[in-house]
Amino acid sequence: MTPPLPPSSKNLSVPAGGAPPGQPRRRMASRDAAERAAFFARREAAGVLRRVLRGDASRRAAGSIKSLVYSPSVRNKRATFALVCQTLKYLPILKEVLASSGLLTSKWKKQEELVYVTAYDILFGQEIAASGSVEQLIVLHKDVLMSALEKICVRRKVHSVEDLLSKKSSVKPKPRFLRVNTLRTTTESVIEELNKTHTVEKDDMVPDMLVLPPGTDLHNHHLVKDGKVFLQGKASCMVAVALCPKPGWKVIDACAAPGNKTVHLAALMDGEGSIIACELNKERAKTLQHTVRKSGANNIETINGDFLDINSNDPSYAEVHAILLDPSCSGSGISTERLDHLLPSHSSGKLWIVMAHAPCVYLSHPFRKTTDLHGYWVVMRVVFAECI
Numbered sequence: 189m190t191p192p193l194p195p196s197s198k199n200l201s202v203p204a205g206g207a208p209p210g211q212p213r214r215r216m217a218s219r220d221a222a223e224r225a226a227f228f229a230r231r232e233a234a235g236v237l238r239r240v241l242r243g244d245a246s247r248r249a250a251g252s253i254k255s256l257v258y259s260p261s262v263r264n265k266r267a268t269f270a271l272v273c274q275t276l277k278y279l280p281i282l283k284e285v286l287a288s289s290g291l292l293t294s295k296w297k298k299q300e301e302l303v304y305v306t307a308y309d310i311l312f313g314q315e316i317a318a319s320g321s322v323e324q325l326i327v328l329h330k331d332v333l334m335s336a337l338e339k340i341c342v343r344r345k346v347h348s349v350e351d352l353l354s355k356k357s358s359v360k361p362k363p364r365f366l367r368v369n370t371l372r373t374t375t376e377s378v379i380e381e382l383n384k385t386h387t388v389e390k391d392d393m394v395p396d397m398l399v400l401p402p403g404t405d406l407h408n409h410h411l412v413k414d415g416k417v418f419l420q421g422k423a424s425c426m427v428a429v430a431l432c433p434k435p436g437w438k439v440i441d442a443c444a445a446p447g448n449k450t451v452h453l454a455a456l457m458d459g460e461g462s463i464i465a466c467e468l469n470k471e472r473a474k475t476l477q478h479t480v481r482k483s484g485a486n487n488i489e490t491i492n493g494d495f496l497d498i499n500s501n502d503p504s505y506a507e508v509h510a511i512l513l514d515p516s517c518s519g520s521g522i523s524t525e526r527l528d529h530l531l532p533s534h535s536s537g538k539l540w541i542v543m544a545h546a547p548c549v550y551l552s553h554p555f556r557k558t559t560d561l562h563g564y565w566v567v568m569r570v571v572f573a574e575c576i
């Protein structure tokens with residue numbers, strides 16, 4: 189599908205007959221290509237937005253925003269992701285503006301999400317060509333929409349859209365958490381080192397967890413690169429702490445990659461005892477091995493395979509004290525990274541349990557083997573969005 193560029197849109201910026209004097213054809217061609225890419229990105233974003241909003245409304249999310257954007261059907265992932273996030277951020281305002289302008293009639297309701305994405309782009313994003321019917325609608329009514337926006341600002345007694353957004357938003361920026369890898373260093377020496385350049389506090393709940401101001405970027409810090417600290421969320425760290433393995437125990441980490449909890453277990457066990465870390469996926473198993481190497485733990489055996497295939501009659505598993513079961517897939521597993529705070533249900537103030545961390549689909553398997561599991565401690569992640 190090639191997006192039509194109707195005469196009206198060409199008239200917006202390009203004089204009839206081709207390039208304006210002094211403007212090379214090449215620049216025009218690249219602008220056409222950019223407009224075409226933006227046209228498709230808006231449609232891809234609208235598709236993702238529809239699934240996100242429907243999932244949010246019915247509490248049956250088809251996936252996180254990231255997982256929907258990164259599905260193979262979305263081609264321009266970067267632009268689509270940015271558009272979805274930005275549109276969600278501005279959505280309450282966009283809805284109000286569109287409602288007061290009366291633009292979202294039943295005819296356009298069918299393309300509601302595309303109207304939101306396009307209205308975002310035109311009102312708050314970039315200047316775009318009226319390359320499709322929805323673009324034409326919004327471009328044509330841009331003045332009406334802008335004046336509706338101004339009236340809302342006046343009514344709310346704010347000077348800018350940013351003020352309006354911050355009034356609407358209930359999201360507090362999350363601090364940057366990090367976990368000291370006590371196999372390689374001590375919490376005190378990390379605090380001393382980081383204190384030279386940052387404000388650092390100890391977490392009051394999770395041992396060896398440090399808290400830094402939101403937005404602190406430590407990805408390239410030598411402590412991170414050397415495996416002395418792990419950039420691990422608080423929720424993620426609570427799991428091994430809850431399991432509380434003792435030095436000398438034998439523990440299975442059933443779904444281990446990328447291995448953050450595996451190496452946390454090793455640290456809590458002071459490197460004593462043993463950990464069997466299973467990972468089904470071949471590529472992720474390599475990441476797991478990398479994390480294990482980086483941690484300096486030498487009591488971890490990694491297995492690239494399905495933990496359900498473990499033969500529990502094998503005598504080598506007779507001594508297993510505990511299984512850490514973390515089968516869901518979601519970054520380091522905190523709601524900020526899942527972008528849940530952008531969803532309408534978040535602003536409605538409802539408490540969400542991040543059930544992605546305890547999906548029955550996986551649990552149904554091990555529970556078939558209830559007798560095998562008898563006597564093991566299984567710790568699952570069930571994280572309350574509000575407590576992190």
Ligand SMILES: C[S@@+](CC[C@H](N)C(=O)[O-])C[C@H]1O[C@@H](n2cnc3c(N)ncnc32)[C@H](O)[C@@H]1O
Nearest residue numbers: 443446447448449467468494495514515516517
């Ligand atoms: C949420 S991630 C684990 C995150 C990890 N615990 C951490 O904190 O770094 C889930 C992992 O489990 C793996 N997995 C899912 N089912 C599995 C199974 N039956 N056996 C082994 N690994 C499995 C997935 O491939 C995925 O890499």
